[in-house]
Amino acid sequence: MRARLCAAAMCAALLLSSCSAAVSENGVYSLDGDLVKDITPLDERSVERFAEKLVSVRETYLTDANQVFYAIIPDKAQYADEAVPRIELDSVCDLLDSALPDWTRIDLSDALTADSYYRTDGHWRQEKLQGVVDALGNSMGFSVDLSAFEQNQFDDFFGTYAKDVRQARPEKLIWLTNNDTQAAVTDNYQAPDVTTVYDTGKLASEIPYDVFLSGATPVVTITNPTAATDRELVVFRDSFSSSLAPLLCGAYARITLLDLRYMASGLIPQFVTFDDQDVLFLYSLEIVNNSAMLR
Numbered sequence: 001m002r003a004r005l006c007a008a009a010m011c012a013a014l015l016l017s018s019c020s021a022a023v024s025e026n027g028v029y030s031l032d033g034d035l036v037k038d039i040t041p042l043d044e045r046s047v048e049r050f051a052e053k054l055v056s057v058r059e060t061y062l063t064d065a066n067q068v069f070y071a072i073i074p075d076k077a078q079y080a081d082e083a084v085p086r087i088e089l090d091s092v093c094d095l096l097d098s099a100l101p102d103w104t105r106i107d108l109s110d111a112l113t114a115d116s117y118y119r120t121d122g123h124w125r126q127e128k129l130q131g132v133v134d135a136l137g138n139s140m141g142f143s144v145d146l147s148a149f150e151q152n153q154f155d156d157f158f159g160t161y162a163k164d165v166r167q168a169r170p171e172k173l174i175w176l177t178n179n180d181t182q183a184a185v186t187d188n189y190q191a192p193d194v195t196t197v198y199d200t201g202k203l204a205s206e207i208p209y210d211v212f213l214s215g216a217t218p219v220v221t222i223t224n225p226t227a228a229t230d231r232e233l234v235v236f237r238d239s240f241s242s243s244l245a246p247l248l249c250g251a252y253a254r255i256t257l258l259d260l261r262y263m264a265s266g267l268i269p270q271f272v273t274f275d276d277q278d279v280l281f282l283y284s285l286e287i288v289n290n291s292a293m294l295r
Contacts, residue, residue: 026164029084033169034119035161036077039286040085047092050291051099054281057236057265063274069139070281071106072096072288073240076122079114089285096288104139111135119171121159122286123209126243127151127174133247140278142231142251149176149247154203154211173208175243180250184224190217197222197246212242218263219256219271222246227253232277236260238287252278260294261287 029036058068072093077086089109097105111131116124124132130146137143154173162168175198184197191199191214202210213220222245233252235241237259245255256272287293 025166028161028164029080030165031080031082031084034080034114035121035159035165035168036080036084037075037122037161037286038085039075039077039289040087042087042092043289046289046291047095048099050283050288050294051096053260053265053291053294054100054103057260057268057281058279060265061268061272061274062279063276065276066274066279067140067276068279068281069104069106069136070096070100070283071108071136073124073282073284074109074112075285076114076117078109078285079112079117081114087285087289092285092288106135106139108132108135118157118159118173120157120162120168121209122161122284123159123240123243125174126176126212126247129244129247132244136280137251140280142248144247144251146176146247149178149181151175152177152198154208157208159209160207173203173211175211176247178250180224180226181246183226184222184246184249186213187221187223188214188217189219190214197249209239209242213245213257215239215242216259216262218259218267221257222249222255224249224253227251229253232256234258234272234274234277234279236279236281236283238282238284240284241282244282262295264295 027038074089077084078089116128118125133144152175156170157173158168158170181197185195186197188194194214197213198211199214200211202208207215228250230253232254234256237257241257245257248255
């Protein structure tokens with residue numbers, strides 16, 4: 001496995017050397033106003049450690065009745081129109097497939113495009129996630145039609161990359177609602193007073209993306225009494241899942257999101273008793289490359 005990791009690192013280095021045409025400010029590249037963060041170089045040990053973490057969590061806490069999946073969210077640099085420093089997703093996924101041979105990986109690389117991400121932020125746009133929802137649903141057994149949701153709009157969104165470049169322009173942030181998102185009730189460890197999946201007060205904060213599930217938190221559960229099934233989902237996640245989870249409220253009666261950046265793995269049994277839930281490990285490429293932050 002070590003030799004394959006070295007080969008992937010060489011590939012990333014070659015891509016990095018071809019990027020001189022793009023100019024960065026504070027590690028953020030601006031491509032006609034589309035801001036892309038440099039997350040290179042590839043950390044070989046981090047990929048190994050990420051796979052080890054997933055195996056440890058599964059063997060320690062999950063049951064044989066759990067349906068277990070994992071997916072890696074591509075970095076927006078994968079879809080940049082110009083050459084910018086990037087870690088090749090295919091190389092990382094090959095390494096993880098080798099380290100996790102008996103796991104089911106859901107490929108999201110064809111489910112996203114450059115337009116799927118905010119221009120001033122690294123996160124994906126909720127209204128552009130039909131391909132992601134389809135890819136997950138095809139493997140996990142659900143279907144969600146985003147065209148049936150109502151769009152709500154905030155016009156003056158600046159993402160986290162905007163502070164690192166000059167003359168960043170505002171863009172639109174859209175969040176999607178339907179009967180299920182309206183009926184859903186959240187129990188948020190970090191924001192106990194907020195019981196809705198969208199916390200619109202966060203639109204006026206320094207991180208407007210926190211409108212989705214109130215932002216960073218170790219544990220949040222979403223319960224929907226009007227869900228079409230009684231199925232349950234547990235997601236081991238980073239911030240990308242904050243905007244994805246509300247879209248799945250109609251497919252699952254209960255969704256539990258666990259963020260191991262903010263809680264130790266040993267605390268998992270205090271919040272989840274595993275039996276036959278669907279379990280999804282969903283992480284961005286940046287987290288895979290910095291997996292030491294998973295506790």
